[in-house]
Amino acid sequence: MMFPVSRLFRRLARISAAGLVLAAGAAQAETVDFGLSNDSFRFGLTGPLSRLIGGAQGQYDLGYLQHRDNGDNSYAVHAGFLVSGDAGLRDLDLTVGAGLRGVYVGGDGDNGGAIAPGVRFDARLPGYERLGLGGYAYYAPSVVSFGDIDDYRDIGVVLSYELNRNAAVYVGARNVKFGVEHGHDVTLDTGLYGGIALTF
Template sequence: MHKRLVGTMALALCAVAGGARAEIVDVSIGDNSFRGAFYGPLSRFASDTNGQYDVGVIVRPKREDDLFVAHVGALVTGDAGARDFNLAAGLGLRGVYIGRDHDSGGALALGGQAEARYPGYERIGLSVYGYFAPEVICFGEFDRYYEIGTAVDYQVLKNASVYAGYRNVNVRLETGRDITADNGLHVGMRLSF
């Protein structure tokens, strides 16, 4: 079932990318996981909206429970008003599907992100993000979901960046057991089209 869902998401990404302008492909690998994401301007779907949509998956194939996390989300973004450096921030929602060998479910997570670039050193950026869903907005076999992360990136070319960061994705089963979907350092790249 997970392979079918991954295939469906890949086809959806290709369909969106066909007419894409200013979309970004983001891939990263950690010790036990792979993450792929695709995001771009929310105005593609809702004109006159400053924001960003994103679609992504985290796959942890070499563990005993073969965990799969997929999401689709939207953020309203803009200048955060920092005087001395470029600080952009966003707030929004993320629909999350979590699949395991024996349990599945999901959540509607609330969260946001921020990215800073210091004037004169715009090629270097720092980003942080976080999403959280308490029991009341989780469904299926899960009672809680959260994802937090941070990264430092370097813009190698105008349309290509490399980065290193930390990510923690955690879900709680109805039984009270916590499952870590991803936790640790990762490296990746972002390609803009």
């Protein structure tokens, strides 16, 4: 029973990702993100949520994470959205958001997915806007997980520096882990990584 659901979720994720990539071709304010560590890479595409929902404050978020280590070849693909805005602090430019992420995990081992609620923040000091501190956390318990996946979490923190208005470099740390039914938790990726973000 789980296999058809997994296949349907994978197809929906691919269709939605392809649709958003095509829609982004003619858009402005889309950001392409590419991050690397010794064992993994993550590709991301984000853009204004108002392109999909008129007047909405926030962003859509697409991503693909690939991990290869000691013969293990696993991946996670996600599509989600965040509704975000200014937190209203006087001495800190703080943007916070909350949203949902649909994720599918596959590869050599267990396969399945989840619907994960999450939060994200980006903080910058007035007068030093080029330097930013960001973070995020997503978690899905077993009740919103399917296939072989019993739960899912993705947490991370990032320190970024804008080289110019359209390019930034960053370093960060993340932990991506999922539980397996009748098995041990599996760490898809953990540790330090670096990357670039390009805004068009």
